[in-house]
Amino acid sequence: MIESLEALLTPLPGALLAITVTVFSYLAALSIYRVTRRSPLANPVLIGMVFVALFLHLTDRDYTAYFAGAQALHFLLGTATVALAVPLFLQLNRVRKNMGLILVAVSAGSLVAACSAMGLAAWLGASEETIISLAPKSVTTPVAMAITERLGGLPALSAVVVILTGILGAIIGPHLLPRLGVRNKLAVGLAIGTASHGVGTARLLQLDRESGAWSGLAMGLNALITAIIVPLLVGLLR
DSSP states (O other), X not given: OHHHHHHHHTTSOHHHHHHHXXXXXXXXXXXXXXXXXXXXXXXXXXXXXXXXXXXXXXXXXXXXXXXXXXXXXXXHHHHHHHHTHHHHHTTHHHHHHTXXXXXXXXXXXXXXXXXXXXXXXXXXXXXXXHHHHHTTTTSOHHHHHHHHHHHTOOHHHHHHHHHHHHHHHHHHHHHHHHHTTXXXXXXXXXXXXXXXXXXXXXXXXXXXXXXXXXXXHHHHHHHHHHHHHHHHHHHHHO
């Protein structure tokens, strides 16, 4: 069966194959998500990742080659991030009114996220490389990898941790915050965006566009603030 699958896919160019596998894996995961009535445990990003990993394993294909072929989709992540400005623009007056509060909240969240990750890793006896790699766990993958690489960490480890952080935030955050009494849309959006970047923001946009807009703003600010905070914390570590 596996040999038949390989024979069928071999003629496809690398980029076309990578994009096809990625898109169909996500569509399949999305179908499962809908069948389970949008259960947070059936997160389509997580399930889609599993499908892609299984495909690469069963066909004995190299991840580096797959990722190189999927660069078109990777590029579109940037446009998707920029598109988050659309719902945010609709809240422009409230952004101006609450900018001071927003900056304080996101800065505090950025600092707590980085310090908690670094502190826990250090307490468990992790190496300096690992501690550095975990520090930017709550920002988007490209930013986290750039920060980690510049500071001498392991970009690949950062990428994995960032993705897992986003998925866990998307699964837990929207359900945990209301139970803790946090229902203000601004507060929910800032919390999810700061803690779980784009994955959490995408989930929040499905639930409430206003909260998703605030989450998109927090995600962008968190990337900027983390890029400033983490090098300072690493400097103290050394």
